Amino acid sequence: MNYTKLGLVNTNEMLQRALHDGYAIGAFNIYNMETMRAIITAARETHSPVILAVSESALDYMGANMLISMIAAAEIKPYEQIALHLDHGHSYESCTRAIDMGFSSVMIDASNLPFDENIALSARVAKYAHRHNVSVEAELGALRGFEDENTKSKTGQFTKPDNVVEFVSKTGIDSLAIAIGTSHGAYKRKSTTEKLRFDILAEIAEKLPDFPLVLHGASNIPSDLVHEINANGGKITGARGIPADQLRRTVSMNICKINVDSDSRLAFTAGVRSALKSDPENFNPREYIRVGMGMMYENTITEINEIMNSANRI
């Protein structure tokens, strides 16, 4: 199915507008009806463009038919500027399958491969995607942090500015994810004084003017959500994210897509935990899940307003 039949829009057109006007599009991960509704409702309320990001494991969890049926049921209109994006596609087949299914953009994450192989695979995906007017994101460098299912990276490696022009021109991709000190998950920082590598970002932005850059592992990890989880029976210790002022600074330096998953997970979990704690006799999932969905919706609105600066852009 072509994504336009689902009311979705070409991701690159959104990114180009964001880049030009100095804001970012939030790419928020979804994995069920509730997370999809939280994000779409927040985007509609704030009149903000938004990217619905679906990882391979989330797609596996939902099933392709369920995802596409849910998107169709959301009755998205093109003027709402909502994109559906494959997050961290790890193979050519994974990306082409998503394109055939109705995604409006895909990420081919071959950042763990040697440079030339990353170029070859990303270029192959871009060729297929562009035949379907679908946009492609690829990654150079590796996010540091704990080894996770997505990055397969234990140590991380900052993006080398000297490689970016060759990579972009040889692959024909539409946006580039870079590693400047972010990482996936809730434990991104050892101390509050750590800073992103703005020097690397500045060099990349200078070498690739007018080219959309993407920040993964960019959750802010709001401390109030962590406290709420811990106050209601959770145990999340030492969680620390990227401060909002640093995220906003990246947006002024050509970052125009910011990926957020962990913040949504925290918000949802905080809502569910507090609902269950405050009413221990309740065993109706609809009631406590509704509270989780509501907290995720509220947090998304906050991030659209305070980090992305994307409200009222449509």
Ligand code: G3H
């Ligand atoms: O970076 C990717 C997201 O956090 C997705 O994670 O594979 O557990 O859905 P996941």
Ligand code: 13P
């Ligand atoms: P966080 O874990 O920081 O939310 O990163 C999400 C992400 O990069 C999804 O691709």
Ligand code: ZN
């Ligand atoms: Zn990511």
